[in-house]
Amino acid sequence: MLDTKNKSEKDLYPLLDKGFVKLVDFMGGDSRAADSARVSFGGVSRGEDRDRKLIEYLLANGHLSPFEHSVFQFHIKCPIFVARQWIRHRIASYNEVSARYTEVKNEFYTPTAFRAQDTINRQGSIAGAAFDNRELLKLYNASIKASYETYLGLLKAGVAREMARMVLPVAQYTQFHWSVNARSLLNFLQLRLDEHAQYEIRQYAAAIKEIFQAKMPWTLEAFNKLHEKKAA
Numbered sequence: 570m571l572d573t574k575n576k577s578e579k580d581l582y583p584l585l586d587k588g589f590v591k592l593v594d595f596m597g598g599d600s601r602a603a604d605s606a607r608v609s610f611g612g613v614s615r616g617e618d619r620d621r622k623l624i625e626y627l628l629a630n631g632h633l634s635p636f637e638h639s640v641f642q643f644h645i646k647c648p649i650f651v652a653r654q655w656i657r658h659r660i661a662s663y664n665e666v667s668a669r670y671t672e673v674k675n676e677f678y679t680p681t682a683f684r685a686q687d688t689i690n691r692q693g694s695i696a697g698a699a700f701d702n703r704e705l706l707k708l709y710n711a712s713i714k715a716s717y718e719t720y721l722g723l724l725k726a727g728v729a730r731e732m733a734r735m736v737l738p739v740a741q742y743t744q745f746h747w748s749v750n751a752r753s754l755l756n757f758l759q760l761r762l763d764e765h766a767q768y769e770i771r772q773y774a775a776a777i778k779e780i781f782q783a784k785m786p787w788t789l790e791a792f793n794k795l796h797e798k799k800a801a
Contacts (some may be wrong), residue, residue, distance in 0.1 A: 584647070584776060585648070587646070588646045588648070590643055593746065596640045598784060599624060605635035607623075621787045637750040640749070640751070641750075641751070641781070641784070644744065644747075645746075646743070648739065648741065652745065658753065661747055662746075663747055665743060670730070671730075672730065677738070684696055690765060693765060694768070713738065717737065755792055758777065758792075
């Protein structure tokens with residue numbers, strides 16, 4: 570669940586057991602999108618009401634380039650398996666911590682419970698299976714511990730960091746900076762808040778949605794209205 574009560578600093582959202590989303594920088598806003606649209610015909614803002622209607626029109630009619638002039642920069646800490654889904658959103662800029670340059674910390678994602686394979690959605694999972702989570706977590710944690718101890722043993726033997734890291738699982742936490750314009754970010758939210766997206770990345774999308782709401786509330790409201798209308 571998204572933890573908004575324990576933000577340790579402004580715009581930082583703790584997530585999962587060791588992860589977070591933090592807004593590093595932001596440029597633009599709702600008015601920037603409206604102004605960027607009006608420049609094509611030499612127009613200027615006529616107030617909030619007109620700007621909000623223009624934003625709704627732009628989204629409804631697929632005129633999305635004006636939203637590219639608002640840019641968010643985030644600092645993300647997430648498990649590698651989440652990051653691998655994240656980088657499929659290619660219209661953005663990424664810089665990730667390198668395990669070639671730095672020694673990997675003993676930070677791995679531990680789920681609170683295991684989900685079962687969805688029999689309908691082959692890439693998804695479902696809750697409610699009669700698992701013995703205590704025993705499964707013991708098995709899971711033992712594997713994590715063994716892989717990290719092997720990693721440290723390889724480093725101690727003189728193996729290069731770029732090779733020693735190969736024994737580590739995708740549950741390892743990584744960190745990266747992500748710069749993305751509002752148009753691409755809306756696409757990310759549409760896909761990663763969907764019920765078919767993996768639970769873990771949905772938690773990050775929910776935090777990012779809150780940040781988007783704070784910075785571009787008119788745009789998000791219009792976006793939500795549009796998709797509610799399509800779903801009806």
